[in-house]
Amino acid sequence: MEGTGNDYRDAIDRLTDTPLLPYRARAHLLYGAWLRRRGRSQGGRPRLRTAHELFSGAGLEAFTRRAADEPRATGETARSRTGFARDQLTMRELHIARLVATGATSKEVASRLLISPRTVDAHVRSVYRKRAHP
Secondary structure, eight states: OOOOOOOOOHHHHHHSSSSOHHHHHHHHHHHHHHHHHOOOOHHHHHHHHHHHHHHHHHHHHHHHHHHHHHHHHOOOOOOOHHHHTSOOHHHHHHHHHHHHHHOHHHHHHHHHTOOHHHHHHHHHHHHHHHHHOO
């Protein structure tokens, strides 16, 4: 069952000052998509951008991709990323890099973050790639 605009706005308001970032981001995503489906793309775009930023910062790749796809459906084109923006670490990459810097192994980091060691390794490679040529 789909909610109403009031339901989505209420969810966003209730989640604004909480540490439940994935739920806050999802509320923005669902509201933005709801607005888009009702032909209100202009109103949905800021919500979709917020969702994308929150998901990306949290390292939630699957949701980040979905949040990136929604604005395209509104006709918005993705802005080109500058070299500086491309080289910025995501929150997840930064978190993993800090854990690895303390001497934790990929297996230990994976266990702590409930992800696979291969995912940890992929993030570490990404960090090195971004920092190898600043």
